[in-house]
Amino acid sequence: MKKKLLLVPTLIAVAIIVLPLISLLSKVSWSNLLGDISELNSRRAIWLTIWSSTIATFITLILGLPLAWHLSRSKSKVLKNLRVLVLSPLVLPPTVAGLALIAFMGRNGLVGSYIYELTGWSLPFTSWAVVLTGVFVGLPYMTLICESALRQLPQDVEDAAVIDRVDEFDLFRLVSLPQIRSSIAVGTILSWARAVGEFGATLMFAGSMPGITQTWSMAIYQYLDLEPSVAYSLAATLLIVAVLVVFSVRNSIERAFR
């Protein structure tokens, strides 16, 4: 009897996650799937999403790993408070994230207004706005996962390296990073997935223009009004890609969370 106390919530939890996904797949007309996703606007949206999220993730890696490293080694109060700030995009609703990015890089934005005055160029409504949004929402995942892994590294390896007079950059590059490979892989995949799935903030900040700023998830939303079957095909493809990506790093996930 007591065994069931744990089993029933477990089954309900699995059902809440799996049943909507199966229901989504059941609505897809599979014979039209290839035709639906090769329509011009579908292809453009998929391609834009893949390359912009990949660039965003690359930037996230370059910026996020050093940040995670510094946070993991900090004992100062300033850095502790910085961590809370860095992680805040995790809990921000997309509308707030979108407004913040407009206030930052919009034509009248804190930084964007200077760029606009000097060059006449502004970031919103360009593909780079999609990339920046991806970095903004992805960085916290990379930082959170890698910082926690760096903190758990055994101190004696680092001490030995310090005795051998390894400088800080090499300590980071040659000693710390190789030990958290799995966490970096998981952080990369999660940041990438977060960028791929981003919708609200991108719409507010970058707009929705096929081929330039209309992402995969925006195309799904747009097609719901026009041709629902294409929306379902695009959604199912996104789901399949997401599952495949997670599946491809399943070993890393196991190691990272051990």
Next chain:
Amino acid sequence: MRKTTVKVFAASSLTAELSEFQPIYESAHQNTSLSLSFGGSSNLATQIKNGAPADVFISASLEDMQTALNGRKIKVTPYLSNRIVLAVPTYSKINKISDLTSDVIWIQCAHEVPCGNAADRGLAVESIKSMPKSLEPSVASTVAKLLSGSVDAAFIYNTDVMANSDKLRAIQFSDPSRTKVTYFYVTLNISPAIHNLSTHLLSAPFRRILKKAGFGAP
């Protein structure tokens, strides 16, 4: 006596007027309370088709109305009209639609939503050589980008301009009839409370309020 709740689903362009009407109506009719739900017409229509409990539906397109009715034979009343205009900030140097050159950042709704469809009809006979920077999924996100200063100009409803007349001004199409959008009214259930509400919403005094907000006759 028990209170009856009447559920009204209405196109989001009616938000201001119906929200103002609600407390006035409720204080005059102590037994009735109104529940207002606003959204894009196509969105609301899908909700109703899927069983959302609407008593009254005001749609900005006939097609969405038919989606909501899903084959039910109910009398649909042409209710109001609105039109798409080019909206610019009051201080803007843009004065006619052909001023939309390639260095102007302008946006419109996506082709498949009513506000975008109407803008397309108007633009088809104007001669402009630039492209929109974004095809927005709703008029709400279009207006928001204009009000936040992200864009120089946007094709939105005349009533949106009237509601922000301190910040925006409207530039008409050379043939305004091309961008007309007609709203339709339907009662989906029958009760004395619903009947009474409909009588008020369709009455001349309330239509005068709507006219002041920039709506026209159907």
